[in-house]
Amino acid sequence: MEQNYVIIVAAGTGSRMGGNLPKQFIPINGKPILMHTLLKFHLSETKPKIMLVLSSEMESYWKKLCLEYDFQVPHELCHGGDSRFQSVKNGLAKLRSLIEVPANAIIAVHDAARPLLSTQLIDALYQEVANGPHAVIPAVQSSSSVRFGNENKSEAVDRNQVWLVQTPQVFQAALLLEAYDQEESASFTDDASVVENWNENKMSNNLLIFPGEHQNLKITYQEDLAIAQLLLE
């Protein structure tokens, strides 16, 4: 039975990017950003089964794009919600409705807006979780000095203790599925924060930071498109 899965969340509107087309559908170097992202997982050695979460309004547009670009990467589709949390939750529910997910399976959650990660990073993260910890999240350190506070009052902090968190965040299936059964909270900014909140004590030291990639940026603002264009093959 297949043991590795990824939920790719692509139901956002891209409000910080602006424009009429949600950013994940903008073409870069010959194809929409979302296709680049799915391809990275498909081309990895892990080759997880892909659940793509789209807003219901974009489903027919995506299907049209797949025909237009002859896009052959196998994936299942489901509809997203009003927040990233709801979109991930819907993706997990659809996965469960299709198959019985073994407790020891591994599920990653990845932003559609992060097409620049390497296949090596994908494989390394799944391998880490297979080796032991319950959860592994990629992160990088700041190349700038870091301060805590506001415009009027701030203090320098030790940047070696600050981590800029990326996706894919990779989890043992049982843990992620249980965590996403809880009520949504405004403090959830990523999947690790959902899992930690579900049971702080149980997680203890089992959520590990793994070296991410500076190039694995989340395309958020207009200027990120130019960087992605340079870095994407």
Ligand SMILES: Nc1ccn([C@@H]2O[C@H](COP(=O)(O)OP(=O)(O)OP(=O)(O)O)[C@@H](O)[C@H]2O)c(=O)n1
């Ligand atoms: N309701 C939502 C909100 C976000 N996402 C996805 O979560 C990822 C990270 O979110 P972000 O970069 O913030 O995307 P948007 O929410 O689209 O952007 P913005 O916050 O600028 O509107 C994106 O791939 C986005 O499509 C989602 O699936 N469902």
Ligand SMILES: C[C@](O)(CO)[C@H](O)COP(=O)(O)O
């Ligand atoms: C999940 C995430 O990409 C990890 O860095 C990030 O938290 C998403 O934040 P956003 O404000 O929703 O873009």
